[in-house]
Amino acid sequence: MQNLSYYLQLLLSGVTVGSLYALIAIGYTMVYGILRLINFAHGDIFMMAGFFMIYIVSSGIPMYISIPLVLILTVVLGVVIERVAYKPLRNAPRMSIMISAIGVSYLLQNFATYFTGGLAKPYPTIPFISNGITVFGVSTKVITIITPILTILLVIALVILIKRTKIGMGMRAVSKDFETSQLMGIKINSVISMTFIIGSFLAAVGSILYFSYYEQVTPTIGAMPGLKAFVAAVFGGIGSIPGAVIGAYIIGVCETFIKSNSDYSIFSNAFTFALLIIILVLKPNGLFGEKLSEKV
Amino acid sequence: MSDILKIENLVVNYGGIEAVKNISIHVEEGKIVTLIGANGAGKSTTLRTVAGIVKPKRAKITFQGKDITGKQPDYIVSQGITLVPEGRRVFPNLTVLENLKIGAYLRKDNIQRDIDHVYELFPRLKERSWQLAGTLSGGEQQMLAVGRALMSRPKLIMMDEPSLGLAPIVVQGIFDIIRTINKEGITVLLIEQNANMALKAADWAYVLETGTITKQGTGQDLLADESIKEAYLGKTK
Numbered sequence: 180m181q182n183l184s185y186y187l188q189l190l191l192s193g194v195t196v197g198s199l200y201a202l203i204a205i206g207y208t209m210v211y212g213i214l215r216l217i218n219f220a221h222g223d224i225f226m227m228a229g230f231f232m233i234y235i236v237s238s239g240i241p242m243y244i245s246i247p248l249v250l251i252l253t254v255v256l257g258v259v260i261e262r263v264a265y266k267p268l269r270n271a272p273r274m275s276i277m278i279s280a281i282g283v284s285y286l287l288q289n290f291a292t293y294f295t296g297g298l299a300k301p302y303p304t305i306p307f308i309s310n311g312i313t314v315f316g317v318s319t320k321v322i323t324i325i326t327p328i329l330t331i332l333l334v335i336a337l338v339i340l341i342k343r344t345k346i347g348m349g350m351r352a353v354s355k356d357f358e359t360s361q362l363m364g365i366k367i368n369s370v371i372s373m374t375f376i377i378g379s380f381l382a383a384v385g386s387i388l389y390f391s392y393y394e395q396v397t398p399t400i401g402a403m404p405g406l407k408a409f410v411a412a413v414f415g416g417i418g419s420i421p422g423a424v425i426g427a428y429i430i431g432v433c434e435t436f437i438k439s440n441s442d443y444s445i446f447s448n449a450f451t452f453a454l455l456i457i458i459l460v461l462k463p464n465g466l467f468g469e470k471l472s473e474k475v
Numbered sequence: 476m477s478d479i480l481k482i483e484n485l486v487v488n489y490g491g492i493e494a495v496k497n498i499s500i501h502v503e504e505g506k507i508v509t510l511i512g513a514n515g516a517g518k519s520t521t522l523r524t525v526a527g528i529v530k531p532k533r534a535k536i537t538f539q540g541k542d543i544t545g546k547q548p549d550y551i552v553s554q555g556i557t558l559v560p561e562g563r564r565v566f567p568n569l570t571v572l573e574n575l576k577i578g579a580y581l582r583k584d585n586i587q588r589d590i591d592h593v594y595e596l597f598p599r600l601k602e603r604s605w606q607l608a609g610t611l612s613g614g615e616q617q618m619l620a621v622g623r624a625l626m627s628r629p630k631l632i633m634m635d636e637p638s639l640g641l642a643p644i645v646v647q648g649i650f651d652i653i654r655t656i657n658k659e660g661i662t663v664l665l666i667e668q669n670a671n672m673a674l675k676a677a678d679w680a681y682v683l684e685t686g687t688i689t690k691q692g693t694g695q696d697l698l699a700d701e702s703i704k705e706a707y708l709g710k711t712k
């Protein structure tokens with residue numbers, strides 16, 4: 180019984196970690212789906228969202244205003260990055276825009292280092308979600324329970340948006356054919372902005388949960404979760420939202436189980452990438468991917 | 476009647492190459508006007524420029540007296556011009572019904588009547604309403620592309636080689652539809668490789684050769700023209 184509750188606990192934290200990766204992975208996969216761009220700056224947008232919270236809260240703004248403010252600022256950051264660094268390169272070779280994305284990634288990291296002095300900053304405690312709770316005999320923090328629930332709700336909302344609304348239909352059309360979408364009267368730029376809004380919003384939600392869980396922010400902290408989420412997106416078949424979510428859960432759970440074993444915990448990151456390599460060898464387009472040939 | 480669309484002195488360059496060299500085309504309201512010419516003559520370029528996809532080097536394009544030169548595609552659609560692109564270009568990942576709905580993307584009013592109307596024109600589409608457009612046959616995709624264009628309630632519909640790659644019986648069906656929608660009051664500007672069919676349907680026709688208009692006249696006149704017969708009608712006569 181002791182054993183069962185131990186594994187339940189591991190599974191729960193695996194699902195939580197997977198949810199966090201999922202929230203970030205959706206931003207990668209959606210931007211890729213529309214622009215065929217790997218937005219290398221996405222993990223750093225996530226990091227910036229962490230610092231936004233730290234500075235907003237330390238300026239004395241109450242939490243119930245800070246949270247929406249962080250969401251808004253992160254969305255604005257994502258949209259501005261697209262406008263300034265990607266939009267002017269829309270007709271350039273894809274490699275140019277990828278390099279621009281790498282540039283933005285380092286720009287954000289360096290900016291954060293400069294601004295914060297490079298030291299880890301403690302993340303403010305959000306009341307309630309950091310409280311302890313016991314479910315099924317497993318004691319944990321509220322956040323461990325809230326994270327997967329919130330993630331699933333957001334994913335469902337996103338799927339409904341994409342499948343059932345006009346803008347969602349526009350996004351699906353633009354992801355297939357820019358020019359014909361324009362002939363329908365769709366404004367490509369607003370659809371692309373919408374994609375960045377959604378991706379940055381989910382990354383911001385992810386950052387609030389992630390940093391409440393891990394409790395501190397550094398300028399390079401976006402790199403590893405960003406990379407894991409990217410792996411999840413590729414794993415699930417980049418461009419596919421369900422793929423990214425499922426990929427994220429698989430990676431989150433596997434990684435947590437490996438980390439729990441002290442003999443192997445040091446290999447947990449290596450494991451993630453080994454898993455990616457195996458999947459790509461067996462299924463080059465990922466679990467739910469479409470043809471990858473003309474992309475990348 | 477008056478000209479609904481006037482293209483004056485259109486010049487289009489791609490990089491250094493002049494694809495369209497100073498042409499003028501007038502489309503009278505309520506008519507079927509056709510633009511015929513060999514591959515690479517600049518036909519698609521002309522229509523794509525009107526639709527706002529390609530920016531002209533020089534031109535004055537007016538629609539119902541309003542200057543639309545160099546405007547964005549969504550503005551041009553909102554003015555009542557629609558283009559059925561070369562190669563149909565239905566959205567393969569959307570259902571037939573969604574493809575129709577997306578044709579009405581800019582409209583805020585009720586579109587159910589228009590959907591019903593398209594399904595009346597193309598009963599085959601109605602049966603396939605929930606099918607992904609990518610799984611339709613070539614002929615069905617062409618019907619869908621035309622239906623989708625009608626969903627914006629255009630005053631002018633431009634069609635780029637609607638008969639391309641279709642069996643003769645299906646081509647006949649497409650031309651019947653072109654006449655039907657024209658009778659409903661929509662002006663048609665049609666590009667065709669199938670010059671014989673196009674000239675028979677057209678009230679007025681232009682011949683485009685390597686970026687220049689070389690002839691124009693009524694469909695009947697051009698059908699009877701010896702040089703046209705030789706160059707475009709081939710053995711079909």
Ligand SMILES: Nc1ncnc2c1ncn2[C@@H]1O[C@H](COP(=O)(O)OP(=O)(O)OP(=O)(O)O)[C@@H](O)[C@H]1O
Binds near residue numbers: 489512515519561
């Ligand atoms: N995007 C482009 N970039 C560069 N050149 C182009 C582009 N589109 C067309 N051209 C060139 O412009 C010329 C006219 O092309 P266009 O597509 O208008 O011809 P067309 O009359 O429609 O021919 P077809 O009957 O084969 O469709 C061609 O020489 C073509 O190679």
Ligand SMILES: [Mg+2]
Binds near residue numbers: 519
């Ligand atoms: Mg053409």
